[in-house]
Amino acid sequence: MRTKKTTGGACAALAVAGAMVAASLAGVAGAPPAAAAPATLGLDYHCTFPLLGPQPVHVELSTDVPDHVAVGEVMPGFTVDSVSTVNAESARGLTALYATSLEGHALADATLTVPEMPDGLPVEVDSVLEKTPIPASGGFTVKGRGTSPDLTFTQAGPGKVTVGNLVLKLTPRTDDGGESGLGTFESECTQDPGQNNVLASFDIVGETGQPAEYTYALTGSSTIKASGGTIPLTGALDAKLDAGTVTAALTLEPSKAQFQLLGFLPVTADVAFTAQGGTTGTYKDGVLTTTTKVATGFPAFNAFGAIPIGGGDTCRTSEPSSITLTSAAGFDRDAGGELKGAYELASVTGCGVLTGVLGDALTGPDNAITVALTPKKTS
Structure with missing residues (x-):
């Protein structure tokens, strides 16, 4: 029962964590909304859980990624969404420990690479996991949404955002708001090797639009x-x-x-x-x-x-x-x-x-x- 509980909780938290890091960084690709195009990214992780060791987790991110931004222009933030599905077994494991909701925090690593930071700028984002009800039977989905900050760039050239590892701090709660049998625990999630982890690629063009x-x-x-x-x-x-x-x-x-x-x-x-x-x-x-x-x-x-x-x-x-x-x-x-x-x-x-x-x-x-x-x- 604990196995199912932690796996389900981690999957839910990872989705929101991924969305929040993507959202907080995606502003590097900001541009007028008409220039945006849909983009998605799926990533596989192994998260280390109490008593279980590493367990596989998958997260899907989606956003509208503009193709280009202009040097010196303030780019407004835009929205990144994530959806994670927790299967019925995991839900049963949570409810077996009397958990009726899941909440917590996710610390996500990402890297922003642009001409003024060619070696990449590591970024950590501490995101709050939205409290999610757990149904009495069947699986459930956890949705995440975040809005990027406004950003401005000083040099023309290519840019990209890559999504990295995660650290989850999760608390399954009972109906009266108390902690379930596992209490609050921390889980480190390592990205599986060999994946494309680029969330956004874009161009920063000169003020006059030179390529x-x-x-x-x-x-x-x-x-x-x-x-x-x-x-x-x-x-x-x-x-x-x-x-x-x-x-x-x-x-x-x-x-x-x-x-x-x-x-x-x-x-x-x-x-x-x-x-x-x-x-x-x-x-x-x-x-x-x-x-x-x-x-x-x-x-x-x-x-x-x-x-x-x-x-x-x-x-x-x-x-x-x-x-x-x-x-x-x-x-x-x-x-x-x-x-x-x-x-x-x-x-x-x-x-x-x-x-x-x-x-x-x-x-x-x-x-x-x-x-x-x-x-x-x-x-």
Whole structure:
């Protein structure tokens, strides 16, 4: 019965605690309400309870997160909600100890990272857990709500809020207002590793609305599905981000592809890339998406690395490939990260007498591509 009691109480308290820390920090993303977009975050924790040791707990946060704020502008606070469901077993455990309500405090850790605080500012928020009635049977939900403070920023650039660990101080109470069998107890909640814990990502733009700029070195590779060949990729991406809209210039260095012609003949292809029309995309809810049209040329094909079998100045795909790359959630614009996608290579022309055979080994859909963006240092 004590097991069920503490687990249910912790789950309820965690939801409110998470909401309050999110609410108190979410003001860094403040902006006029019309610019806000819904965002949600789910996090798993293990909380250490009396007699039980670590127990799993899950919390869901939801808020309207603006895409950008302006330097020097006072941003009004907005609301963050949380909902946690306590199951029927936990409710029965609480009522078995004559508990009819739950209350307490939650001390939540979070980190605010913005240009004037690039190493992050640790923040602790002590939140009051709203008194919640426990039903005689069945599960119940605990809702939390908080409003962020007004904040102002002095430097343009990216910002984010991450939610960390929790310390809960809980008191289940009986119908007459007294404490139940467990009294008041404290529980430390550690966030499970490997999760995206970014509640809000946003841009701080200059007073005149100038976009934030990022410069990345690019490395990666592409797999040619038709022949199983690989193309190493190196280059650069110079990006500008304005209110969640990305415009960029992509540069890809010449490369060499290795593949099998006719299934047995080893061939090395010189590959030249030309980005056409620039790169466009979005950065929303921590996900970076870019789209670029790239024309691909093949200056030379060599069998066994030495015997010319085609290529030249006119050897290229008949039309550019549209390559869309997408990051996982939680992409950090300051630290860079990995993007993945797939694209189609159009038929090749102008490669000599073996154009058709070479094209069969190269062209077609579903060619996988993975790239890593690493920030370049600027002087």
